[in-house]
Amino acid sequence: xxxxxxxxxxxxxxxxxxxxxxxxxxxxxxxxxxxxxxxxxxxxxxxxxxxxxxxxxxxxxxxxxxxxxxxxxxxxxxxxxxxxxxxxxxxxxxxxxxxxxxxxxxxxxxxxxxxxxxxxxxxxxxxxxxxxxxxxxxxxxxxxxxxxxxxxxxxxxxxxxxxxxxxxxxxxxxxxxxxxxxxxx
Numbered sequence: 500x501x502x503x504x505x506x507x508x509x510x511x512x513x514x515x516x517x518x519x520x521x522x523x524x525x526x527x528x529x530x531x532x533x534x535x536x537x538x539x540x541x542x543x544x545x546x547x548x549x550x551x552x553x554x555x556x557x558x559x560x561x562x563x564x565x566x567x568x569x570x571x572x573x574x575x576x577x578x579x580x581x582x583x584x585x586x587x588x589x590x591x592x593x594x595x596x597x598x599x600x601x602x603x604x605x606x607x608x609x610x611x612x613x614x615x616x617x618x619x620x621x622x623x624x625x626x627x628x629x630x631x632x633x634x635x636x637x638x639x640x641x642x643x644x645x646x647x648x649x650x651x652x653x654x655x656x657x658x659x660x661x662x663x664x665x666x667x668x669x670x671x672x673x674x675x676x677x678x679x680x681x682x683x684x
Contacts, residue, residue, distance in 0.1 A: 505530040508581045510574075512564055512622050513591035515542035518641065522588055527552055534558045534577040534584070564591045564618035574625040584626045586637045591618040592660075597652035611655030616662040623670055627679070636679040640667045 509526050513519040515537030523535055527550040535550075537543045540561050547559040558580045563569040577584055592615040595607065619640050630636025645653050646660035663683060670681035 504586070506532070507585040508532045508534065508577070508583055509586040509588060510534040510536070510577055510584045510622075510626065512536050512562075512587065512589040512618070514559075515539055515546055516590055516593075519588075519590035520546055522590060523550060526588075527557075531586075532556050532558075532581055534560070534581065536560055536562045536564070536573060538563065564622060565613045567621055570618075570621040570625050574629075578629065583629050583633060585630070585633075585635065587622055587626045587639065589619055589622050589638075589640045591615075591622070592641065592643075592663075594653070594656045597654070597656060599652055600654045603655060608655045611659045612662070615656070615659035616666065619663045619666055623666065623681070627670070627674070630679045631674065631677055634678040636674075638667070638670060638679070638681040640681075640683045642667075642683050 509531045511519055511523050511526070511533065514523045514535035523533060523546060526533055533552065533556065535543060535546060535557065538561060543559045543561060547557055550557060558577060560573055560576055562573045574584060595610055623638055626636065626638065640663050642663045643660040645657040646664055649657050667681045667683040674681060
């Protein structure tokens, strides 16, 4: 993996979460340039310091991944800092508890869709034009087993994560042959 990433600009959405920070530490072992995002400025600063890359190889920015303007501003800042985005690794998401479908309130349902699916859409939409222009890019979204193996009291979570799968597969079809790929894990 390391040679393939030499000089590539990797944007990690949700880098301050457990999975995102583990991925950031792994990518820091390569010759990639890292743009790390999260909601907490303090967690982000700690992660950037922990990784210990030279300033020119790491960029940290807080973002609300569910807000279109925030995501667009993030990608513009990464492009201004590094010149583009080659890889999007999206680990943004979460599960906020659940209830049976008949007891789930609309706000809880929408929270899951916003956190897991809307953020994936917005991040993808923001990086795709640059990747397509450059003729190369990688989009990787993280989903969940709950997307394909439904569990009680997890309808919002499972549906949102299945949406991430469908979104990613749709992007893959749309960019086929362009040098850009989209995958979900």
